Amino acid sequence: MSAPGKFQVLVVDSSPGNRQLLSECLSQLSDVKVISAGEGNQALDLFAATQPSLIVMDMNLQDMDGITLARRIRGRERLGEEETLTNWTPIVFLSSVMDEELLAKGIIAGGDDFLHKPVSEVILLAKVRALLRIVGMQRDIHAAHRKLKEISTLDGLTSIPNRRHFDDTFATEWKRCLRAGAPLSVVLTDIDFFKQFNDIYGHQAGDACLKAVAGSLNESLFRVEDTVARYGGEEFVTILPGTDARGAIAVAERMRRSTRELCIPHEKGIDGLVSCSFGVSCIHPSAEATPQKLLHHADQGLYSAKRSGRNRVVLTQHG
Structure with missing residues (x-):
C-alpha cells in the first residue's frame, strides 16, 4: 500500500x-x-x-x-x-x-x-x-x-462506544459465539444514587463523573475483543465474548473496585463515595435462546444488586 x-x-x-x-x-x-x-x-x-x-x-x-x-x-x-x-x-x-x-x-x-x-x-x-x-x-x-x-459510534460525552455500536457489536458477537459454541457474557452497570449526585453537585459535575466512570470501566478490560458501551443515562453495558460466568464475575468485580478507587465524593453515596452496581449474565447462544434473554437476565442481576445494598456484583443464572 x-x-x-x-x-x-x-x-x-x-x-x-x-x-x-x-x-x-x-x-x-x-x-x-x-x-x-x-x-x-x-x-x-x-x-x-x-x-x-x-x-x-x-x-x-x-x-x-x-x-x-x-x-x-x-x-x-x-x-x-x-x-x-x-x-x-x-x-x-x-x-x-x-x-x-x-x-x-x-x-x-x-x-x-x-x-x-x-x-x-x-x-x-x-x-x-x-x-x-x-x-x-x-x-x-x-x-x-x-x-x-x-x-x-462513539458517545459524545464519555468517548466510549454508544448504544448504536453496542447493538451492532452484540448482534455480531452473538452470531460468532453461536457458530463457535462459545459462551457469551454481558455485564450491566449502573452508577449508584446518580440522580442524587446530580441534585447535590450539579450536571457539570455529573458529566465529569460519567466520564471518569466510563474511563475506569474501559480500562478494566484487558482483551481487545471485550467492549464497554454507554447504554443510556448512567448505565453502561459490557460484552464479553468467549467468557463464562466465572470470568464475567471476575471482570465485573475488577470494574467495581476500579470505579470505587476513583474516590469521587458523594454525600449520599456508599460510605461517602461514588460506587456502581453490576448485573452479570452468561449464556451459550443457541437457536432457542435470544440476545434479549441474555440482556434481561443481566438486568435482573443489576436490579438484585441495587435492591440488596448496591456497590456489588450479582450473577443471574439461566433457568
Missing part, C-alpha cells in the same frame, strides 16, 4: 524496454513511486499486494489482453471495498492501434483514459497528474468517512 502522501503507480507492459521508459518518465514526479509488471497475472498479484494509486497498462499483454485485466482489477476492487466506499484505481490504457471500438470496450471494462503509442512524455505526465489529483481527493473522502463513522 502506498505511504501517506505518496502515490504508487503500477506500470504493466510485456516489453522490458517499454517498462523502463515508462518508469523513468513517471519517476520524474516527486510524489510517485513506480512498480512494474510484465504480464497480467503478475499485475494482479502486485495489485492485491500493493494497492497502487494508478495503473498504466498496455492493451496487449502476453498472457491476457488489457480489457480482461481491467475487468479483473475492477472485480477485485468490489470484493475489497471498505464499507460503502469502493476503492477506485484509475486505469490508463496504452495502445499502438487507434481503434475506436477497442477504446470503447476498454472504457466499458473499467478503463479511465487512453493514450496512443508512442506515448508523448508531456501528455502522459499531465494525464497522470490529473488522475492522481482525483485519487488524492478520494483519499480525503475516505478519511472523512472513517472519521464520521467513528464519531457516529
Whole structure:
C-alpha cells in the first residue's frame, strides 16, 4: 500500500524496454513511486499486494489482453471495498492501434483514459497528474468517512462506544459465539444514587463523573475483543465474548473496585463515595435462546444488586 502522501503507480507492459521508459518518465514526479509488471497475472498479484494509486497498462499483454485485466482489477476492487466506499484505481490504457471500438470496450471494462503509442512524455505526465489529483481527493473522502463513522459510534460525552455500536457489536458477537459454541457474557452497570449526585453537585459535575466512570470501566478490560458501551443515562453495558460466568464475575468485580478507587465524593453515596452496581449474565447462544434473554437476565442481576445494598456484583443464572 502506498505511504501517506505518496502515490504508487503500477506500470504493466510485456516489453522490458517499454517498462523502463515508462518508469523513468513517471519517476520524474516527486510524489510517485513506480512498480512494474510484465504480464497480467503478475499485475494482479502486485495489485492485491500493493494497492497502487494508478495503473498504466498496455492493451496487449502476453498472457491476457488489457480489457480482461481491467475487468479483473475492477472485480477485485468490489470484493475489497471498505464499507460503502469502493476503492477506485484509475486505469490508463496504452495502445499502438487507434481503434475506436477497442477504446470503447476498454472504457466499458473499467478503463479511465487512453493514450496512443508512442506515448508523448508531456501528455502522459499531465494525464497522470490529473488522475492522481482525483485519487488524492478520494483519499480525503475516505478519511472523512472513517472519521464520521467513528464519531457516529462513539458517545459524545464519555468517548466510549454508544448504544448504536453496542447493538451492532452484540448482534455480531452473538452470531460468532453461536457458530463457535462459545459462551457469551454481558455485564450491566449502573452508577449508584446518580440522580442524587446530580441534585447535590450539579450536571457539570455529573458529566465529569460519567466520564471518569466510563474511563475506569474501559480500562478494566484487558482483551481487545471485550467492549464497554454507554447504554443510556448512567448505565453502561459490557460484552464479553468467549467468557463464562466465572470470568464475567471476575471482570465485573475488577470494574467495581476500579470505579470505587476513583474516590469521587458523594454525600449520599456508599460510605461517602461514588460506587456502581453490576448485573452479570452468561449464556451459550443457541437457536432457542435470544440476545434479549441474555440482556434481561443481566438486568435482573443489576436490579438484585441495587435492591440488596448496591456497590456489588450479582450473577443471574439461566433457568
